[in-house]
Amino acid sequence: MKRRTYYFLILVIILGLVTIRSVFKTDRREPGPPTIVRVLDGDTAVLDGGEEVRLLGIDTPELGEPFADSAAAFLAHLILRKDIRLQHDFRKRDSYGRLLAYVYIDDTLLANVVLVSEGLARVYLFPDDITNRPVIDRLIAAQRQALAANRGIWSVPVRPEDRYVGNRKTMRFHRPGCDGAVKIVPRNRIVFDTREAALYDGYSPCRTCRP
Ligand SMILES: [Zn+2]
Secondary structure, eight states, X not given: OOHHHHHHHHHHHHHHHHHHHHHHHHHHOOOOOOOEEEEEETTEEEETTSOEEEETTEEOXXXXXXXXXXXXXXXXXXXXXXXXXXEOOSOSXXXXXXXXXXXXXXXXXXXHHHHHHTTSOEXXXXXXXXXXXXXXXXXXXXXXXXXXXXXGGGGSOOXXXXXXXXXXXXXXXXXXXXXXXXXXXXXXEEEESSHHHHHHTTOEEOTXXXX
């Protein structure tokens, strides 16, 4: 056999193997469930395709606040590399383009609720966008249990007031002297005797007066 023919045959064989390999590779690629590859903080994570997901209905402590690191570490332990399912509510994305979702793990656990149960997130509702009543009820029930047990963020002492003012429309509550409290129109205004009473009903503390 001439040397050139020999090299040509080798080349054909290599090309053949590469083609066969790539065919098998494409056959194996089935669209599986999405997975989380990175956790950014207690309520934000990154999907394998690069999209960011913001967990709906909850809010975890901001960076530097007590339990912020615990919440992020817990979320990572809970959802990294697991098979997940995203369930959207009224709005699929927020103004930053992030997906807004309830994140189910192995189709059973709901990560949003688990974080609240552990006292690592508070319920954070947007009445116009968060409409899934069964999920809202689960979130509020989880918060009631975590509160009663003084778990996580609920163990952090907060300067008390003799009453608190809530806004039925936004589901936020304030210290009585907060601008946010003063501006509430009478039909949306609700007064709570204790902070716990507001939290028990699913209201979230104002980010300014931090009741
Ligand atoms: Zn306030």
